[in-house]
Amino acid sequence: MYLANKEKIPVTPRGAGTGLSGGAIPKCGGIVLSLERLNKIIEIDTENMMAIVEPCVINADLGKEANKYDLFYPPDPASLDSCSIGGNIAECAGGARTLKYGTTKNYVTGLNAVIPTGEIITCGGKLVKNVVGYNLMDLLLGSEGTLAIITQATLRLLPLPKERVILLIPYKDIESAANSAFAMFRQKILPSAIEFAEKSAIEAAEIFLKRKLPYREAEAQLFIELDGEYKEQLEKEYNTIGDIALSTGAIDVIVSTGRLEQEKIWEARRCISDALKEKYKLKVSEDVIVPRNKIPALLKGIKEIEKKHNVTIISFGHIGDGNVHTNILSESASSEEWKNKCPLIIRELFELVIKLGGTISAEHGIGLAKQPYINMALDNTQIALMKNIKKVFDPNNILNPGKIF
Numbered sequence: 001m002y003l004a005n006k007e008k009i010p011v012t013p014r015g016a017g018t019g020l021s022g023g024a025i026p027k028c029g030g031i032v033l034s035l036e037r038l039n040k041i042i043e044i045d046t047e048n049m050m051a052i053v054e055p056c057v058i059n060a061d062l063g064k065e066a067n068k069y070d071l072f073y074p075p076d077p078a079s080l081d082s083c084s085i086g087g088n089i090a091e092c093a094g095g096a097r098t099l100k101y102g103t104t105k106n107y108v109t110g111l112n113a114v115i116p117t118g119e120i121i122t123c124g125g126k127l128v129k130n131v132v133g134y135n136l137m138d139l140l141l142g143s144e145g146t147l148a149i150i151t152q153a154t155l156r157l158l159p160l161p162k163e164r165v166i167l168l169i170p171y172k173d174i175e176s177a178a179n180s181a182f183a184m185f186r187q188k189i190l191p192s193a194i195e196f197a198e199k200s201a202i203e204a205a206e207i208f209l210k211r212k213l214p215y216r217e218a219e220a221q222l223f224i225e226l227d228g229e230y231k232e233q234l235e236k237e238y239n240t241i242g243d244i245a246l247s248t249g250a251i252d253v254i255v256s257t258g259r260l261e262q263e264k265i266w267e268a269r270r271c272i273s274d275a276l277k278e279k280y281k282l283k284v285s286e287d288v289i290v291p292r293n294k295i296p297a298l299l300k301g302i303k304e305i306e307k308k309h310n311v312t313i314i315s316f317g318h319i320g321d322g323n324v325h326t327n328i329l330s331e332s333a334s335s336e337e338w339k340n341k342c343p344l345i346i347r348e349l350f351e352l353v354i355k356l357g358g359t360i361s362a363e364h365g366i367g368l369a370k371q372p373y374i375n376m377a378l379d380n381t382q383i384a385l386m387k388n389i390k391k392v393f394d395p396n397n398i399l400n401p402g403k404i405f
């Protein structure tokens, strides 16, 4: 980095390359710095309940290693089998369990990083609290590889919940599924995850997985995960959820307690993004978030946009967080038509989201993909502050240039 800075050569850090906003693409040429071989779990510290890892440890591998010690690393992006912890930190990744456990930022307590001028910084450590000076560590969370290269992370682990139940709930229509989720919050039940997929997403998953999925005829499905220490407590919760669901438009409630069956249910939810990519020639995936009680208005608005522009828009995702992955799709549009149409649709979607009190990216970042729209979500003062922060870290603009702004 010292040399690249001296010679003003752009450097783009790359973890596992699963990012959905183009962050690891070297827009300005130069060096793509692969972190792939920095892939060791250095320590699982059971006394402090923390892990120290190199940046390209795969998320699920850390999860499995922690489980061996009855510990648990909660952030679980749907790409967990392939994405890296460094990429998760750089994007501040979320996942299905964000609802109860928060996102990556809630688990990072220490970072080693190389800044663009070549110096190495060590922030935090195995410390649960730390308020010395400005919080440089938090500044790196979600910085999309533009401020520093993360070379090591210290992460908080939690005790592994002993019991886990998954409910698969098919609904007669999308509104009922959304309203059902709010009825659960009103009853003060906090599942670890409430995920959602509409019918066409399930159909694509079925083709992708080459196996039949339950209740594919339902207009929408909720995937609900509950976890805790005691079976009785979970039984009580899932019975209440079942009652709420059946009184708000659910067709059935499938309760899954076996690990293998649960994995199959999660597999169906997690493959949707890849399944849509395989089925449709053209796919633009947005990652919008609104206050969760605005989800019905968001889904209704998306359907109106779909109709107006005569495209296919399929929604799925983290409904419990208010975060909907909105996929604009086509099997047949010409690239010219697509190039003209998509930006209009995206802009309308973002206008709707902002009107509802939301924002344009919940977890995938701005990167290249959402760059043209950033001033819809941030004002000039905020953008100027951010640009100045970038200049302090990277006076020659060599680290991942051309991203975010």
Ligand SMILES: Cc1cc2nc3c(=O)[nH]c(=O)nc-3n(C[C@H](O)[C@H](O)[C@H](O)COP(=O)(O)OP(=O)(O)OC[C@H]3O[C@@H](n4cnc5c(N)ncnc54)[C@H](O)[C@@H]3O)c2cc1C
Pocket: 012, 013, 014, 015, 016, 017, 018, 019, 020, 022, 023, 024, 035, 055, 076, 077, 078, 079, 082, 083, 084, 085, 086, 087, 088, 089, 090, 091, 092, 093, 094, 095, 096, 144, 145, 146, 148, 149, 150, 151, 270, 273, 274, 363, 364, 400
């Ligand atoms: C099928 C699928 C499902 C997904 N589901 C989710 C989901 O549920 N939730 C979610 O949040 N995301 C999801 N994603 C997006 C993606 O997996 C995450 O953004 C992930 O955190 C990216 O990690 P990566 O290792 O692949 O990073 P990359 O794609 O390699 O890089 C992403 C960004 O991080 C930077 N970066 C990578 N490593 C470092 C490092 N060590 N130091 C500094 N910068 C670095 C890169 O420069 C780039 O800007 C999904 C992606 C796919 C393909």
